[in-house]
Amino acid sequence: xxxxxxxxxxxxxxxxxxxxxxxxxxxxxxxxxxxxxxxxxxxxxxxxxxxxxxxxxxxxxxxxxxxxxxxxxxxxxxxxxxxxxxxxxxxxxxxxxxxxxxxxxxxxxxxxxxxxxxxxxxxxxxxxxxxxxxxxxxxxxxxxxxxxxxxxxxxxxxxxxxxxxxxxxxxxxxxxxxxxxxxxxxxxxxxxxxxxxxxxxxxxxxxxxxxxxxxxxxxxxxxxxxxxxxxxx
Numbered sequence: 692x693x694x695x696x697x698x699x700x701x702x703x704x705x706x707x708x709x710x711x712x713x714x715x716x717x718x719x720x721x722x723x724x725x726x727x728x729x730x731x732x733x734x735x736x737x738x739x740x741x742x743x744x745x746x747x748x749x750x751x752x753x754x755x756x757x758x759x760x761x762x763x764x765x766x767x768x769x770x771x772x773x774x775x776x777x778x779x780x781x782x783x784x785x786x787x788x789x790x791x792x793x794x795x796x797x798x799x800x801x802x803x804x805x806x807x808x809x810x811x812x813x814x815x816x817x818x819x820x821x822x823x824x825x826x827x828x829x830x831x832x833x834x835x836x837x838x839x840x841x842x843x844x845x846x847x848x849x850x851x852x853x854x855x856x857x858x859x860x861x862x863x864x865x866x867x868x869x870x871x872x873x874x875x876x877x878x879x880x881x882x883x884x885x886x887x888x889x890x891x892x893x894x895x896x897x898x899x900x901x902x903x904x905x906x907x908x909x910x911x912x913x914x915x916x917x918x919x920x921x922x923x924x
Contacts, residue, residue, distance in 0.1 A: 699827075707735065707814070711749055714782055718751065719816040721777050726770070731756050731792050733817040736809050748786035752809055754821060757791040792821070799825050802836030804844070810834075860923050867920040870913060877905070888917055 707715075712735075719733045730753065737750030755762070755770070770789075778785045790798075798806030810829045815822045828834050874895055875885040886894055892913040899905045 714785070715749055715751060715816055718777065718781055718785055721781065722753070722774065723817060725773050725777070726755075729756055729760060729770075730754070730817060731819050732815060732822045734809065734813040734815050734822055736813040737786075747784075749782070749784050751785060751787050751816075752813065753787060753789045754792055754795050755789060757793055762791070795821075799834060800837070801840035802834055803840055807834070863919055864923060867916040870916045874909075874913060888920075892917065 715735050722733070723730060732752070732754035734752040734754070735749070736752055737748070753774075760766075774787060774789070778787065795806065797803075799810070807829065810822075810826050813822065813826065815826075825834070871888055871891065874891050877899060878885045878891075878894060881898055883894065883898060885891065892910050895905070895913060896907075896910050900907050900910055
């Protein structure tokens with residue numbers, strides 16, 4: 692009995708520019724010659740796969756086999772050196788992310804947003820039966836976030852928010868010291884001994900503003916950042 696089996700259409704065919712696609716395939720061929728079966732997949736993803744109008748880096752994911760092969764420190768170092776050389780030879784626009792096969796499976800298993808975005812946007816350039824099956828499962832709605840991954844991201848948010856506030860305060864203090872240092876430099880140029888920060892605005896007004904060397908807005912800025920620093924410290 693004869694029957695015809697139709698091939699399934701590719702899960703995703705991103706409208707990538709011919710230039711970027713050619714470069715991505717050239718990169719894939721080069722590293723496959725170097726690594727061979729050590730590679731389990733090479734995937735184009737990110738802005739290149741979405742074909743954003745503005746020129747961007749070409750994001751490529753490399754999945755390496757740590758299941759059947761042992762990744763010793765020597766192997767990892769050799770891999771890094773060869774990869775950097777290939778990137779330098781071809782184009783600095785290549786932005787390569789390397790993942791162990793076991794780590795990639797874990798990302799997908801728990802429905803991690805990083806792995807899901809790679810599946811959603813990714814175009815496999817080299818696939819040994821790893822990437823396309825996962826991409827198919829995602830498109831069929833059969834990959835769902837696990838309760839553990841949901842809780843991990845939920846508990847991460849307060850810490851990230853706290854860090855953002857710390858960075859804002861630190862940036863404000865850096866600006867404050869930039870204002871103080873520039874004021875000190877200006878006063879030292881006039882052979883004046885810089886006073887303590889709480890008296891700098893007064894001396895700037897007397898030595899620089901009243902003599903027409905700087906705009907009076909400088910005094911307002913100095914007072915503003917001094918007051919801000921006292922609120923933070």
